[in-house]
Amino acid sequence: MKRLFSLLVVGLLPLLAGCEMVVFQPQGPAARSITELINWSIGWMLLVVVVVFALFAYIVWKYRDRPERQGEEPPEEHGSTVLEIVWTVIPILIVIALTIPTMRTLYDLEKPPKGYEDEKPLVIHVTSADWKWIFSYPEQNIETVNYVNIPAGRLVLFKMTSASTMQSFWVPALAGQKYTMNKMETELYVVADRPGSYEGRNTNFNGRGYAHMQFEVLAQTPKEFDKWVQEVKQTAPKLTKEKYEELLLPTHLGRLTFVDTHLQWVNHADPHSKTYTNPELYRGHGYQGKIFIREDNYKSSSICNDEQQKALESDSGGEHHGH
Amino acid sequence: MGIKWNEIFVGGDPLLVGSQIAIVLTVVAIVVGLTYFKKWGWLWREWLTTVDHKKIGIMYILSGVLMFFRGGMDGLLMKAQTARPEMNFLDAQHYNEIFTTHGVIMILFMAMPFLIGLMNVVVPLQIGARDVAFPQLNALSFWLFFSGAMLFNISFVVGGSPDAGWTSYFPLAGKEFSPGIGNNYYAIALQIAGLGTLMTGINFIVTILKMRAPGMTLMKMPMFTWTTLITSIIIVAAFPIFTVALALMTFDRLYGTHFFTLSSGGSDMLWANLFWLWGHPEVYIVILPAFGIFSEVIATFSRKTLYGYTSMVISIVGIAFLSMIVWVHHFYTMDAGPAVNSFFSITTMLIAVPTGVKIFNWLFTMRKGRIQFTTAMLWALAFVPNFVIGGVTGVMLAMAAADYQYHNTLFLVAHFHYVLIPGVVFAVFAGLYYWWPKMFGFMLNEKLGKYHFWLFTIGFNVTFMPMFFLGLKGAVRRAYTYSAESGFAPLFLVSAIGSIILAIGFAVFCYNIYWSFRYAKRDVSHDPWDARTLEWMTASPVQFYNFAVVPEVKQLDAFWHMKKRGETLTLKESDIKKIHMPSNSGLPFYMAVVFGITGFFLVFEAHIAAAVAAIGIVIGLIIRSFDYNDGYYVSVDEIKQTERTWRTVEGGTENHVG
Numbered sequence: 001m002k003r004l005f006s007l008l009v010v011g012l013l014p015l016l017a018g019c020e021m022v023v024f025q026p027q028g029p030a031a032r033s034i035t036e037l038i039n040w041s042i043g044w045m046l047l048v049v050v051v052v053f054a055l056f057a058y059i060v061w062k063y064r065d066r067p068e069r070q071g072e073e074p075p076e077e078h079g080s081t082v083l084e085i086v087w088t089v090i091p092i093l094i095v096i097a098l099t100i101p102t103m104r105t106l107y108d109l110e111k112p113p114k115g116y117e118d119e120k121p122l123v124i125h126v127t128s129a130d131w132k133w134i135f136s137y138p139e140q141n142i143e144t145v146n147y148v149n150i151p152a153g154r155l156v157l158f159k160m161t162s163a164s165t166m167q168s169f170w171v172p173a174l175a176g177q178k179y180t181m182n183k184m185e186t187e188l189y190v191v192a193d194r195p196g197s198y199e200g201r202n203t204n205f206n207g208r209g210y211a212h213m214q215f216e217v218l219a220q221t222p223k224e225f226d227k228w229v230q231e232v233k234q235t236a237p238k239l240t241k242e243k244y245e246e247l248l249l250p251t252h253l254g255r256l257t258f259v260d261t262h263l264q265w266v267n268h269a270d271p272h273s274k275t276y277t278n279p280e281l282y283r284g285h286g287y288q289g290k291i292f293i294r295e296d297n298y299k300s301s302s303i304c305n306d307e308q309q310k311a312l313e314s315d316s317g318g319e320h321h322g323h
Numbered sequence: 324m325g326i327k328w329n330e331i332f333v334g335g336d337p338l339l340v341g342s343q344i345a346i347v348l349t350v351v352a353i354v355v356g357l358t359y360f361k362k363w364g365w366l367w368r369e370w371l372t373t374v375d376h377k378k379i380g381i382m383y384i385l386s387g388v389l390m391f392f393r394g395g396m397d398g399l400l401m402k403a404q405t406a407r408p409e410m411n412f413l414d415a416q417h418y419n420e421i422f423t424t425h426g427v428i429m430i431l432f433m434a435m436p437f438l439i440g441l442m443n444v445v446v447p448l449q450i451g452a453r454d455v456a457f458p459q460l461n462a463l464s465f466w467l468f469f470s471g472a473m474l475f476n477i478s479f480v481v482g483g484s485p486d487a488g489w490t491s492y493f494p495l496a497g498k499e500f501s502p503g504i505g506n507n508y509y510a511i512a513l514q515i516a517g518l519g520t521l522m523t524g525i526n527f528i529v530t531i532l533k534m535r536a537p538g539m540t541l542m543k544m545p546m547f548t549w550t551t552l553i554t555s556i557i558i559v560a561a562f563p564i565f566t567v568a569l570a571l572m573t574f575d576r577l578y579g580t581h582f583f584t585l586s587s588g589g590s591d592m593l594w595a596n597l598f599w600l601w602g603h604p605e606v607y608i609v610i611l612p613a614f615g616i617f618s619e620v621i622a623t624f625s626r627k628t629l630y631g632y633t634s635m636v637i638s639i640v641g642i643a644f645l646s647m648i649v650w651v652h653h654f655y656t657m658d659a660g661p662a663v664n665s666f667f668s669i670t671t672m673l674i675a676v677p678t679g680v681k682i683f684n685w686l687f688t689m690r691k692g693r694i695q696f697t698t699a700m701l702w703a704l705a706f707v708p709n710f711v712i713g714g715v716t717g718v719m720l721a722m723a724a725a726d727y728q729y730h731n732t733l734f735l736v737a738h739f740h741y742v743l744i745p746g747v748v749f750a751v752f753a754g755l756y757y758w759w760p761k762m763f764g765f766m767l768n769e770k771l772g773k774y775h776f777w778l779f780t781i782g783f784n785v786t787f788m789p790m791f792f793l794g795l796k797g798a799v800r801r802a803y804t805y806s807a808e809s810g811f812a813p814l815f816l817v818s819a820i821g822s823i824i825l826a827i828g829f830a831v832f833c834y835n836i837y838w839s840f841r842y843a844k845r846d847v848s849h850d851p852w853d854a855r856t857l858e859w860m861t862a863s864p865v866q867f868y869n870f871a872v873v874p875e876v877k878q879l880d881a882f883w884h885m886k887k888r889g890e891t892l893t894l895k896e897s898d899i900k901k902i903h904m905p906s907n908s909g910l911p912f913y914m915a916v917v918f919g920i921t922g923f924f925l926v927f928e929a930h931i932a933a934a935v936a937a938i939g940i941v942i943g944l945i946i947r948s949f950d951y952n953d954g955y956y957v958s959v960d961e962i963k964q965t966e967r968t969w970r971t972v973e974g975g976t977e978n979h980v981g
Contacts, residue, residue, distance in 0.1 A: 059686055106724045
């Protein structure tokens, strides 16, 4: 039954859209299980739509007012207990049919996907900031900005938090999204089936630079991944505390790569971590109100160089560079 | 206070300068016009100080039309910006302000006043009452709403608009990330308007429970009255939450507290919870009266009584109950765990059950009927298939695991437009075409109405259908631009074209109002649609005291059965008694002005000035508590005179009085 529905839906969708939809082309087990659930729901929903539309068209056509019906008085009719029970029970049954796989998928998504249960995951810390994504590999001791390389076919665990506003981590080809929130940690298990490049982005609005908060997830063969890590370790600059605080300024950045991770100084997921924000840097146009600066705000103006100042002043929150 | 005037008046952008000029010209035109035609006294006596529920309703509806215009312009600007990839029409800041005000205005200042306006006009008539329970409070409700709406609207040119989305999620909406005063407008203006709405809720609960005509038991009430009652209960349950949330937001933004901020232990998710604890019921506050309107329109133009009345009532009560326990579906992705998400998935999906019951009841109301395709009925008919699309995609979104892929995408945006536009906007149009003769004594032009209908409905589908597919392709909401490589361009362009058709449809509606005011036939019957409920038993437009003699109700669709029994509109002279009516009052208008001024100073964080202005509020309250005006009586002679005029208009019912 489930398979039949999926086939029906998969057959219909290209006709409907005529274009590629990333949600229906999952590249990993987590996204795949969601797609299966979506297909299942679309099947049922199409059934509802077809029944209601058909009934609607039939009734409106058959009982329309025609000249020859002039003077005809419709019957006095108050309802039918049997029919009303029928169209109460059927939706309840449909809800049950949707609830069970939904719950199953919800619980499955919290765990490593099937077949990867015993594998030790590659842990990558995701820190979202305005308006960039920072990825820390504690095991490899490297950090990247706005791109993340992962080995294909290996279990990856993203531990996610935010250095500033609430944001949402979404790589539709690989998994459903989750919020990243300051002083909190969310987790996401991801496996990429095969090497490939997938687009990820923030979906939760967080100000001027929001539209450009994209990143690339590059799934590589394990060999290529190891080679890349070695390369980074040999060529990338060291991440310093000053450099990191500069990263956190509300700007757009291109891709950056560092040796060392910021986790040695700060874990933004910790409820008692410092607050790296300065309202002065978020001034928009119009009239400014009173700003309450907290003691634990880091002093950013001292490390704010000219180029960044310019980026802050431009309306779109700066330009892309370094791609 | 160190105010910099060049910062207060937002300028520089040609769009903004253009609207500033337009605002000034409009204000000048209104002032000159009123003075030239010597209408100031008329405006004050007939409108600004009125406590008549029908006039208040009309003012609500007029505000709704104006705000629809403003919110619609915002929508068109957004569509223009996203019509092509990497457009430079609007910058990010401007786009963010526009989608924020679009959302707030459309929900709170367009949908709500439209519906509350219709409730005001219709509900007292439907239950055979002379006015609402607290007429002066009703006027205050309107003027506070209006004050809040105007305060919110001037943010566009004075000081800067809010730019954190209509949900104003923290910490983004806090001072840490939005140091401008734009979000102060959000906190203060919505608070003032919200007070008005809360009072409306209380007013209508009391009105409906205490002021029904003799014989009208709860289960004999027209469906629109039922939905108004349940809506009012949701308002009273939900709005205080918003009041508190906005107050905490105000403290955070104006006085440096840390309820929702990122630093010093604030919790941003607390805002999300409070906001949606109000925000989700709010969706049903706007959808339930719409369901009521469709029930009236479908029954009337199918010439049948509403099918499954009892199950309809149970459904709306069920929806009201469920609406309060589904709010977490707005943030499934915050990682609350599968148990929480499962619970809210189930409660959310369950809303489809009573809604489905209603859809089938409407379909079976039409079955065996004689369906007349009036403009009002066309809106009700179009509602069914369009709303079903919104409904089934809503069920898809309700499934938490699937939502991980839809959340914050254009799929979601398409869904809620498919619910709110057919559900609320179509209903408002249906209600306006239907009740227009009751309000003004003439009909809206049916031919123009049909152009309006087709353009609007087609434009709506062309605009929002592509957004489902854009969402599934990975396009997110609120992004002011996208790259050419994303492949979104063709669908965005289709959507933009649709929005133009939609706008032309709305323009035809505005033209229809103008045309009908000038040229429509004035001798319209008191019951032009051969309708079923009590409001059609009285004159069009309705005399200020509503009913000369309050009718006695024996069953559902009381007026229809009176007509079937051959009861004429004959009035016995002995039945006419003097009628007690409330006096006009300038106090509600005064209160709106002082609330507006206080709010304005608060927005600009001028606390001392705000405190001084707030004294005006207290003075208003004191004046009101020493107000011993108990209203006045309408004399029997005046009633006779009035009744004779409208009843002679009816062929065959001439001079039934006396």
